[in-house]
Amino acid sequence: MAGDGTIGKACDVLDQVAAFARPVRFAELLESSNFPKATLYRFLQTLTNQGMLSYDPDRQTYTPGLRLVRLAHAAWTQSSLAPIARPFLDALSRETGETVHLAQLDSNQVLYVDKRNAAQPIEMYSQAGKVGPAYCTGVGKAMMAFLDEAALDRAVSQQSYHRFTDKTLTSEAALRADLHLIRSRGYAVDDEEHEPGIICIACPILTSGGRMLGAISVTGSTERMNFDQLETWVPRVRRVAEQIGAEAQAWRFPETRPSADTDRMQAT
Amino acid sequence: MAGDGTIGKACDVLDQVAAFARPVRFAELLESSNFPKATLYRFLQTLTNQGMLSYDPDRQTYTPGLRLVRLAHAAWTQSSLAPIARPFLDALSRETGETVHLAQLDSNQVLYVDKRNAAQPIEMYSQAGKVGPAYCTGVGKAMMAFLDEAALDRAVSQQSYHRFTDKTLTSEAALRADLHLIRSRGYAVDDEEHEPGIICIACPILTSGGRMLGAISVTGSTERMNFDQLETWVPRVRRVAEQIGAEAQAWRFPETRPSADTDRMQAT
DNA sequence: TTTGTAGTTCCAAATAATGAAACTGAGTTT
DNA sequence: AAACTCAGTTTCATTATTTGGAACTACAAA
Numbered sequence: 001m002a003g004d005g006t007i008g009k010a011c012d013v014l015d016q017v018a019a020f021a022r023p024v025r026f027a028e029l030l031e032s033s034n035f036p037k038a039t040l041y042r043f044l045q046t047l048t049n050q051g052m053l054s055y056d057p058d059r060q061t062y063t064p065g066l067r068l069v070r071l072a073h074a075a076w077t078q079s080s081l082a083p084i085a086r087p088f089l090d091a092l093s094r095e096t097g098e099t100v101h102l103a104q105l106d107s108n109q110v111l112y113v114d115k116r117n118a119a120q121p122i123e124m125y126s127q128a129g130k131v132g133p134a135y136c137t138g139v140g141k142a143m144m145a146f147l148d149e150a151a152l153d154r155a156v157s158q159q160s161y162h163r164f165t166d167k168t169l170t171s172e173a174a175l176r177a178d179l180h181l182i183r184s185r186g187y188a189v190d191d192e193e194h195e196p197g198i199i200c201i202a203c204p205i206l207t208s209g210g211r212m213l214g215a216i217s218v219t220g221s222t223e224r225m226n227f228d229q230l231e232t233w234v235p236r237v238r239r240v241a242e243q244i245g246a247e248a249q250a251w252r253f254p255e256t257r258p259s260a261d262t263d264r265m266q267a268t
Numbered sequence: 269m270a271g272d273g274t275i276g277k278a279c280d281v282l283d284q285v286a287a288f289a290r291p292v293r294f295a296e297l298l299e300s301s302n303f304p305k306a307t308l309y310r311f312l313q314t315l316t317n318q319g320m321l322s323y324d325p326d327r328q329t330y331t332p333g334l335r336l337v338r339l340a341h342a343a344w345t346q347s348s349l350a351p352i353a354r355p356f357l358d359a360l361s362r363e364t365g366e367t368v369h370l371a372q373l374d375s376n377q378v379l380y381v382d383k384r385n386a387a388q389p390i391e392m393y394s395q396a397g398k399v400g401p402a403y404c405t406g407v408g409k410a411m412m413a414f415l416d417e418a419a420l421d422r423a424v425s426q427q428s429y430h431r432f433t434d435k436t437l438t439s440e441a442a443l444r445a446d447l448h449l450i451r452s453r454g455y456a457v458d459d460e461e462h463e464p465g466i467i468c469i470a471c472p473i474l475t476s477g478g479r480m481l482g483a484i485s486v487t488g489s490t491e492r493m494n495f496d497q498l499e500t501w502v503p504r505v506r507r508v509a510e511q512i513g514a515e516a517q518a519w520r521f522p523e524t525r526p527s528a529d530t531d532r533m534q535a536t
Numbered sequence: 537t538t539t540g541t542a543g544t545t546c547c548a549a550a551t552a553a554t555g556a557a558a559c560t561g562a563g564t565t566t
Numbered sequence: 567a568a569a570c571t572c573a574g575t576t577t578c579a580t581t582a583t584t585t586g587g588a589a590c591t592a593c594a595a596a
Contacts, residue, residue: 006274018342064343072340073397074286075332129341
């Protein structure tokens with residue numbers, strides 16, 4: 001992808017290891033990368049040494065390392081969005097009784113940053129950190145619709161347009177039209193475009209200056225409800241999104257921030 | 269710390285940004301680093317460009333980037349421990365009704381990888397990814413006790429020995445003695461060594477070859493229970509630790525692993 | 537023993553990182 | 567308005583690091 005020097009290459013290697021959804025051997029990585037043997041080898045050494053990768057000597061495999069978990073923790077708690085949004089998600093989840101998501105845009109994909117699940121208790125990293133397509137999800141479209149022109153063009157052109165269901169929008173033109181509608185209306189819907197039976201409404205989170213920070217959504221299933229029922233939540237979701245946006249903006253210069261991390265650790 | 273070339277330096281910068289528990293300006297970073305202006309500047313550029321950092325143009329501040337969250341998700345799901353341990357933690361939490369932790373050792377600190385909270389619902393990243401001291405926590409001591417000699421020496425010498433409470437072990441000698449006991453007995457206790465009123469028992473997770481993978485703990489408070497009551501859980505915790513160890517080992521070559529990630533996404 | 541496969545090390549050539557110094561530009565003081 | 571800060575950005579000759587073909591090792595299978 002990008003190639004800013006040594007650091008860029010190292011990041012590529014990290015992504016590659018992460019892309020295998022399992023512990024991976026040197027040879028496999030070598031095959032799927034353009035790096036020469038020795039070069040890749042040294043990268044793996046260095047990254048392992050740094051804790052960015054972890055190496056299992058028994059099985060001779062690499063996986064993404066624990067240091068990433070540490071750093072991601074910092075990313076989450078320092079983010080200008082997730083910690084602020086947390087209590088709002090709690091409330092929205094309680095009120096609606098449905099699944100609630102907080103997402104941000106990361107290289108034109110949807111990255112789920114937090115979640116409240118209707119049924120089960122929250123599931124740690126196996127939820128947050130997950131990525132999904134932008135062109136066929138509520139949060140994805142809500143976010144793209146509020147990008148500035150240049151960024152929107154880039155985003156639209158970088159979608160895969162894979163047809164997940166009959167209703168998936170599979171062309172730039174169709175997506176653009178929907179985004180236009182979303183922008184004027186202020187919220188996005190996903191009408192089984194990603195998964196059959198799954199519908200959702202989503203609102204963007206914006207600063208007063210109009211910068212798009214992320215999106216929140218409420219998801220339902222066609223088995224339990226129809227679209228009209230789901231759409232009754234739109235005003236509420238929009239208000240919550242506005243509140244989050246306002247609070248996020250308010251932390252202009254936190255100086256001392258009431259750290260989302262300060263909750264008693266009590267862990268031993 | 270370590271300095272393997274450009275990559276090591278880049279990782280240092282990431283850590284530095286993460287260490288400020290808030291969005292941080294260029295000048296602040298410059299002050300707290302040894303890098304010359306231009307060098308640091310270029311690192312920040314590149315890392316931001318790569319999504320490892322995120323830059324807020326409004327406030328001119330850097331924070332750890334979203335790409336880290338994505339990568340950490342992969343680290344968690346691909347880890348040979350966390351996904352396997354999950355159902356066991358659920359069970360242990362249900363049975364004991366107490367707070368349960370899964371931890372791994374990361375540069376001789378305790379890194380909490382998963383958690384079940386007695387009272388409240390789970391708290392996302394603000395829990396997993398957190399780090400703590402090893403010399404005065406149950407999981408920390410349980411893990412150190414089962415390191416090989418060289419690694420143990422290193423670990424013991426790298427603790428800070430800050431006195432958190434009256435009961436904190438504050439010397440290498442005292443810690444070594446406790447670790448010796450722990451090793452022979454098979455479990456560790458934390459008797460208010462980290463926080464007053466907080467007690468805990470912890471068992472290491474080992475492969476059959478004796479490699480230490482992590483530890484689990486059950487935590488209680490002196491207000492609700494005494495040590496004897498808590499220690500009745502030791503056999504159970506030990507058994508769970510053994511089971512996790514066995515399963516972790518069993519995934520020698522998963523080929524297709526029943527991915528902890530396969531839970532229906534249903535997110536839009 | 538030979539052959540093959542997977543991983544590791546070497547070192548001269550190619551490339552990228554370095555950092556002092558100069559520059560910019562928005563805001564402030566004289 | 568000119569001079570001055572201060573925070574951030576760019577330049578470029580020098581320096582240090584990365585690079586990768588090829589040679590090597592270790593082990594397993596034929």
